[in-house]
Amino acid sequence: MERVYLREVGLRDGLQMVKTDLSTERKIEWIEGAVAAGLTEMEVTSFVPPKTFPIFADAAKVAEFALTVPGLTPSALVLNLRGAADAFASGLRQVSYVLSASEAHSSANARRTSDEAAEEFERIVALRDNLGFKETVTLSCGVATAFGCSLQGYVDEDRVLDLAERVTAAGAAEVLIADTVGYGAPGQVERLFTRLRERLPAQPVAAHFHDTRGMGLANVAAALRAGVRRFDASIGGLGGCPFAPGATGNINFEDAAFMLEAEGFETGVDFDRLLALRRKVETWLPQERFTGAILRAGYKPPVLTA
């Protein structure tokens, strides 16, 4: 069975808009539970200004713990050079940055044009290299609002590909294409990823979908057909972007993992443990909307053969 990699982003994207604070101890319990359930990749925090995002004020502590967990490759999101400096100082070996293909979203989210945001990524790469981390720290670069934007509407596919090419040339070890507001439809998703892989055949690509309009798993299946083997998802479907009106949950980790197994891929997930963790996280964040079909249906392995 071919392996597909799911990266849990609940501790980052999932916490951006929550109404309840979550202690460092519970974040640690979340990480431990996820790794016990077979997860190997997690975006565990974000290095952003604590005044704007108090929930990420413990970023360094969470990163420090995550680095001690055997079998886990933790990463963190940064939105600018300052955050990147903090992430590099934390000792993390995977750092994610994201720019937006929508000028309207880029302006609202980062107060930069998309080109200025790409320049910032180039500065982040330079900082990493100047700090002597070129061989030890990998940078992923996301292209957000890649399939449409709730602020400006249409987003040009060629612009997304150009930005992906630019950050690849700048040194991104992975390009993450993100449907920040859940506008992508399966045909569009398959086409963009197919073109991206033709244009950058050597570049690892990943997909980040939101389920805002119910198409999240359909888009995973579409990206899978285009050869994508790395996906972001969050436990319980938590998530949303504070600067993208109407942006709701990430694709649900449990359901995405089930579909991938039903498609014949290996995810490494222990569903009983994952669902136990999900139930626990739901009690920690009682004001949030959690999603999930597998939790409701009860986990039984996919019916693949007689």
Place this chain on the structure above:
Amino acid sequence: MERVYLREVGLRDGLQMVKTDLSTERKIEWIEGAVAAGLTEMEVTSFVPPKTFPIFADAAKVAEFALTVPGLTPSALVLNLRGAADAFASGLRQVSYVLSASEAHSSANARRTSDEAAEEFERIVALRDNLGFKETVTLSCGVATAFGCSLQGYVDEDRVLDLAERVTAAGAAEVLIADTVGYGAPGQVERLFTRLRERLPAQPVAAHFHDTRGMGLANVAAALRAGVRRFDASIGGLGGCPFAPGATGNINFEDAAFMLEAEGFETGVDFDRLLALRRKVETWLPQERFTGAILRAGYKPPVLTA
């Protein structure tokens, strides 16, 4: 733009397991609201024993009304010859029958083997012809639990195709492949429909998915790629099968229509009116679980061009 046909089955599949009775007046209001929202096909009731399914005791009345609505092609489900006789007497010109490819489900649902259920369909065709309705009444035949069964597990794809071929030969004007318990995964769905269309190139096919495991819309996208252009869905995602443990809602009509429009197809749906109807239906059935991303996200047309 190519047209895709969505058949609303909330008044039939959606009501099979509801805990609240629904009056004939409200069913009529449902039909009127749906047609006002641009829907042209509805499975409006089921001719089944009123003792077992009291909610369908008004089947003849609902059918009588539906036949008066301009622009609507109403149909009804029957499970045996007796129900078919009642459906023919109602004046409906489209009657649906369903058999199950899973022997365990067939036995629980219809107390027949799959072959006996196919024989029953042959008797229904003969009855229709003997009543002189051959030219005026079309019969659709569904093959249920086509992608797996919560009672027996695996269901053989060749068996599904054989049954589809048999009921086609018997006179079915359409074969409906149904994922009664939501086990189908996109790759499996695309493969089965591709094989079905190769084997029965002249036979119209339709797809009926449940969202039990979150894969409903992914499966619509997969069937769409295999050339399917007719789908069942229910307003608010209502639905379930009383004889299939764990079977939950049909795919959500609003979300399916949105995805199809985002894929560049025409559905004829007026979303504002459809969502207004859905809100109303939800107040009528307060004990049921309704689903729907488009309702929550708020309807804005798909972003297809600049």
